[in-house]
Amino acid sequence: MNASAGTPHALERFRAALRESPPLFWSFLYFFCLLSGYYVLRPVREAMGASADVQAIFPPAMIEFFAARGMALKDFTLQVLFTCTFIIMLLLQPAYGWLVSRYPRRVFLPAVYGFFIATLLVFYVLFDSGVPGRGMAFFLWITVFNLFAVAVFWSFMADVYSNAEARRYYGYIGAAGTIGAILGPILTRTFVERIGIANLMLVSAGFLFACIVCLLRLRLWAVAREQERRTASGEVPMGGEILAGLKLVAREPLLRWMAVLVVMGVGVGTLLYNEQAAIVRKFYPDAQAATAYYASIDLAVNALTLTVQLLVTRWLMSRFGIAPALLIPGAAIILGYAVLSASPLPMIVAIVQVVTRSSEFCLAKPARETIYTRVGREWRYKAGAAIDTVVYRGGDLSFVWLHKLLSAFGSNVVFGAGLLIAAGMTFGAWRLLREESKLPSERAA
Template structure:
């Protein structure tokens, strides 16, 4: 059916995207960057999910670790998610000072490529481990991929807040998020098509190539970050920002806006963790082989990404440009409350899957872009240190807490799990409301019109539009 203006909705959406590319030259490189980043992650994510859901504990853990727990009367296979999330939290806690030191002591042009270079190097090491069948590779890979996802995505959004003003973020973050969703589509498709033909080790090489493209995008986007900082009179990111290595956690403890941001994220993690662990239990009972579980998780990812993309292209930009970030933060909370209300009354497997899709899609398409828009109005320590602290160690602290909460509640049945989830979802929505009140107190950004002009000129010099 034609739209009111005579074109199809898809044609109109494409036309608006082309216009946005003309208005904002860095948008193309941001689009490619996030597309490659999430493609590289989602190529490997089904492998991780299949390992966590494996009924064969020796496929995940080194034999010595299994024997260590068995000697103490603990069946490690019954605590796979708990062990993984506890380990990831401890790793995040250890990495936080190292990351703080890196971003404090080195300029943006150094630490961004270094972070992705380390990820590429470790992926090459995993290629060798999986190709040679090293025992314990499953656990090492699960831990690494979980850390990679959080740090790589946190760094991406911190960098975007260097590139875009607040007004531009509200206009373009929907498109940037859609790029990630398209990448998240490609990843599972590549895995589904190639994993049984090429094997798991070669999927590591596919991911390496995509991450190398991310480094190219970083190098091209740096100039736009510099121009934004010059136009707004901000401190340059081309020099080390200095400060304490633990400044991120200290800022979260001190600043009300960051505290509510952190609480909202932790409670959102709680909702997702309860759903995730119920899904793991279902998959473990329903499928016998790792290949079957990998295919199932690929289908779930595709469903999430389909809904996310539709919302990002048709709703996010219009909603945030016209009404600001409030609806984008509050609507996901309302959707999760409704979903958990239904699950509390009728915890059927198909409903668990549907609520999982809606919960993740609303987080990716609305809540995440809205939260990241706030960082365009604060200083670089807030973006790179506090933002990263929230998205890594605090995020995984929520995972650690709620994976054990789920273990306790699951002993009393699914109804209690989802009843608790309803309370947590209500707390998440309240935190979003308080976050909006704190966000309203931030100073307004100067007019971005001089920046738009300088960025356009830079794009023309670079061979852009």
């Protein structure tokens, strides 16, 4: 890449891409609205998860159940929330499989977002009236929303774009999400004290309604691409089993290694996230200092992610394919965890956190999603969603409890284990690339 290429050149390339590919504008707007709507509410979720008010988080009956057995629920808040999230994912997977099997794309895509809009209206009432246990319900809902809504988005993008187009445009689409991730918290910080938490639900619902408008427009290009390439049409029900997604993951080597890569990526992120909280409590006992520390990390993550998405991702994947985008994050995380194992200081933790999160958003995620443009629709909508929901949360659940065990031996042990997991993540990326190389350039569904 030309080192002199700066932001003006990147913006000109983006404008040229918009002229070259009309659906890119609607994809850009779609992902921007989706992540804006999510990140408006994400601070509410974080506040619920970290709240000392157990009554606001858990239903009274649940608090009494744990108290009767001599357990303080506040000591296991995140572990309980993550466990319940995984159980909900298991229950929802058959429902989602039934929906995408029995109804065409023009029905189930708006239905997914319509469901989330309807539940946001319910949460508006719950928060407005201060119902006990609303925190747990909202924490579980927004986690499900983030995983399912984003998984559906990327599956739909694979209907709209070819593999070559995905390599050119997914970096730009990811940048739209990053801009939304920046705007969402700004809106929350600006308006939450003026309008209250309940009204944030309505703001997010407005963004999701815009997503429905975008996907209805993009459907026209998806239909045109399927007719041009004579691939299976999304305008007819997909059919198949409702649990086909999980069965495909168990049966197909490519999907198995995709799942391994996702689980290991979740592992390094979860161990780092939980251990970071312990280190921050030790070095930043003041709440304001801790908040400033976290805010600096979020700012750095978003800034680095957006820069790489606009200047590097498109060039890297168009010229070299997805291999560098999958392997570079693994190598960087191995190096970071090796340093943390020797010196777990807050500044080093912050640097590794920034590298870990930004490399996932700007390199690893777009690279993984391009693979789905070369497989059938059942792989995209069922197996892809299963990996991004059940498999993802299963990994999250496993590693949050693993951290509880390892943390008793100190940060060095936690980061040492993380180093091994990062190596497993890199190995999974290598095996995934071997399986991906066996696919034809554009395989008909």
